Amino acid sequence: MNEILQGMIEAGRLIVTLDSDLIEISLRSLQVTVTAVLISSAIGLPLGAFLAVKRFRHRRAAIATLNALMGLPPVVVGLVVYLLLSRSGPFGVLGLLFTPSAMIIAQVIILTPLIASISHQTMRDMWAEYHDLLISLNTTRHQRIRALLWDGRRALLTASLAGFGRGIGEVGAIMIVGGNIDHATRVLTTAIALETGKGEFAVALALGFVLIALALAVNWVIHTLSRTEVGERW
Amino acid sequence: MVTRPILPLRLSGAVARRKGKTIVGPVDLDLGPTGCTIVMGPNGAGKTTLLRLMHGLERLADGTIDWQIPDVEAREAQAYVFQTPVMMRRSVLDNVAFPLTLHGVHRKEARDRAADWLVRVGLEAAADRQATVLSGGERQKLALARALIREPQILFLDEPCASLDGRATRDIEAILQAARADGTRLVMATHDMGQARRLADEVLFIHHGRLHDSGPAPSFFGSAPTPEARAFLRGDILE
Numbered sequence: 029m030n031e032i033l034q035g036m037i038e039a040g041r042l043i044v045t046l047d048s049d050l051i052e053i054s055l056r057s058l059q060v061t062v063t064a065v066l067i068s069s070a071i072g073l074p075l076g077a078f079l080a081v082k083r084f085r086h087r088r089a090a091i092a093t094l095n096a097l098m099g100l101p102p103v104v105v106g107l108v109v110y111l112l113l114s115r116s117g118p119f120g121v122l123g124l125l126f127t128p129s130a131m132i133i134a135q136v137i138i139l140t141p142l143i144a145s146i147s148h149q150t151m152r153d154m155w156a157e158y159h160d161l162l163i164s165l166n167t168t169r170h171q172r173i174r175a176l177l178w179d180g181r182r183a184l185l186t187a188s189l190a191g192f193g194r195g196i197g198e199v200g201a202i203m204i205v206g207g208n209i210d211h212a213t214r215v216l217t218t219a220i221a222l223e224t225g226k227g228e229f230a231v232a233l234a235l236g237f238v239l240i241a242l243a244l245a246v247n248w249v250i251h252t253l254s255r256t257e258v259g260e261r262w
Numbered sequence: 263m264v265t266r267p268i269l270p271l272r273l274s275g276a277v278a279r280r281k282g283k284t285i286v287g288p289v290d291l292d293l294g295p296t297g298c299t300i301v302m303g304p305n306g307a308g309k310t311t312l313l314r315l316m317h318g319l320e321r322l323a324d325g326t327i328d329w330q331i332p333d334v335e336a337r338e339a340q341a342y343v344f345q346t347p348v349m350m351r352r353s354v355l356d357n358v359a360f361p362l363t364l365h366g367v368h369r370k371e372a373r374d375r376a377a378d379w380l381v382r383v384g385l386e387a388a389a390d391r392q393a394t395v396l397s398g399g400e401r402q403k404l405a406l407a408r409a410l411i412r413e414p415q416i417l418f419l420d421e422p423c424a425s426l427d428g429r430a431t432r433d434i435e436a437i438l439q440a441a442r443a444d445g446t447r448l449v450m451a452t453h454d455m456g457q458a459r460r461l462a463d464e465v466l467f468i469h470h471g472r473l474h475d476s477g478p479a480p481s482f483f484g485s486a487p488t489p490e491a492r493a494f495l496r497g498d499i500l501e
Contacts, residue, residue, distance in 0.1 A: 154351075161348035163319060165361055166337045175360075179351040 035233025042234055050235070054242060057215040060128050060202065061195040064135035065143075069188045072140045076147025076187070077173040077180075080155045091148065097141035102134075106201030109134045113205065126207040131215070134201035139191040146187035154180050185254055189247055196243050216242070263365075264339040268329045268415050269295040269447055271316065275325030278308075278315045278471075286311045286471040288325055293416075297463035298438075298448040300479070304500045308471040309451035310345070313418045316449070317342050341414035345421045347405035349393040354385060357393045358407045365412070379407040383437055399430030406437050410446065417441060419450040423457060435461065455495070459483060467491045469500060 042050045079091055111117050113125040113133075124130045154176050162172050177184065199217035206213035208222060216239045223232035270292055277287030286308040293299060293316075301309045314320035316327060317340055329336035350357050359376035363369060380386045383403040388396065393404060402422050409417055419438070423431040431454075438461065442448055452458055458465065462479035467486070475482060475491045486492045493500055 158348060158350065160319060160342075160344060161350070164317065164340075164342040165364060167364055171364055175350070 031229045032233060034230040036237060038230045039234035039237040043238065050238065052211065053214050053216055053219050053235075054238060056128065056213075057196060057217070057239070057242070058246075060131045060135065060215060061192060061198075064132045064139055064195050065188055065191045067132070067136050068139035068143050068191055069184075071136075072143030072145075072191070073147045073177060073184055073187065074173060075140075075144040076149075077151040077176045079144075079148045080151035080176070081169060081172050094141050094145050094148065098145050100138055100141065102138055102198055102200035103204065105137050106134050106204030109137065109201065109205045125205065126209060126213055128206070128213060130205040131202040131213060134205045135195050135198060138198065138201060139195050142194060143187045143191040146190055147184055150180055150183045150187065151176050154183075182254060185250065189250065192246060193243060196239065196246075263413065264331070264335055264415070266331050266335075267295060268331055268336040268339045269293060270330070271416070272328045273316070273325065274328070276315060276322060276327055277324035278311050278320045279323040284323075284471060286315060286468075287323075289473050291466070291473060291476065293447070293449065296445070296447060298442055298450065298461050299464045299466060300458040300462035301449065301451040301466045301468060302453075302458055302494065303468040304494065305453075307468045309468055310420050311471070312466075312468060313342070313420055313449065313451055317418050338412075339415040340418065341409035341412065341416075342418045343402070343405045343409050343420065343422050345424055347401045349396065349401060349404070351392070351394060353389065354391055354393050354396065354404055355380065355389040357404055358411055361408060361412050375411060376407070379411050382440075383407045384433065399426050399433065402426065402430070402434055403437065406434065406441075410437075410441055413444075414446060416447040416449065419448065421451050421453065423452070423454060431457065467494065469494075 041047075075094075079087065079094070109130060110125065112119050113122070113130050114120055115125075124133070155172075158172075158176065158179075162175060167175070197217060199221055202213075202215060203218050203221065206215070206218065208214050208218040214222075216235055220232045220235045220239070223229075223235065272293075273289050273291040275288040275290060277289075278285045289312065301312060303309050311320055315322060318333065318337060319342070327333075350360060352360075355373055355376050358379050359369070359372040362372035362375060367375075377386070377389060380389050383406060385400060385403050385407065388400060393401070396404060406422070422438075423434050426434065435457065438448060438450075448461070450461065459479070462482075465475070465477065465479050465482040466473060467475040467482070467488070467490070469490050474488045475486055477487075482491070483495065486495055490500060
């Protein structure tokens, strides 16, 4: 209990004094995760809608695979991305290993199936509702997907926020491909792991509280800006 | 917009099947270019399936359905109003404008034309409301405006006034009469005998998926030729 209390006090001190290291790693956490969520959403949301609208051979297997990929172990993803980006790997020439870009790549691989899968669930229900109307209006597949994505945008926000939630708290993959380098690739989660390893539980807890506060703040801001749960909106 | 006439429509031995079971057909039928055809029959007779078959929402298992121009083009000149209207999750105005935006009409022009249609159907006060909060009668008016905004040559209606009160039914019928006066061919399934008498130029009576009677409304209501149709008109329960 004492350590938790100390952690809360330390978190308050770090925030009140605008600790430069805390601000740096918090901003890096946001930069990496928000970028990864944007890329994953750009891929995953239309993919979910496509799987809802398009009938093709092995569609069921594709959806089952996508759902299974939601549980990709981050450490394995990190290891694979590490091997691909390492100097001897196929993309070693790009020099991305131990950079925020490598961390974003790893997160995109982890988050895309999650966002696509949640998007698919939402789009499938909407497609059942819209099917007859959109067929009757002689729409193209592209128009159907656009209509579903636009009308389902508030529900799809949940998919992206779920991705954000997973990304901001992720540590295994970004530790491997980022290397937790001070002033370069250190983020909140890797800093927590480092401080815990050093036995600095109060600092680790403080960073943990900041991480939770950051995740809550981002969710709150997005819900406020998108005006969900307001009046007649969805 | 398709300007070439798509009617008359000819069905020859048209059949709809689901899981190997024949739901409708074989149906032979000619629909002329004008007027209002009412499709009548007991529950489960196949009225909705026949409408969906003609519109292309139901797969044709056998026979032919011929418009005067190729099917793909003919589809552009048709519209369909469902028994339970689909309310897209957007404003009333954007729901009505949607079919125009699909066909490359600029958003502002589409919204202007949609606003005109909302005045015609009496929904102008609800333009900025979310469509999903409308009442049943308002939903049907929206669905009609959305169907008519592209000036279809033929409009299919699947029991559009089912579960509406008298006032809403009267409003819907007024919109349909205006559409017919503007040259839109109406094909409507209904249970409502009074509505059928008020609107029909021609009646199709369908039972067990087969077309039992078809002909001008006065002669159908005056002396229906088959016992099933006569029983239906008397209000008897048909097995």
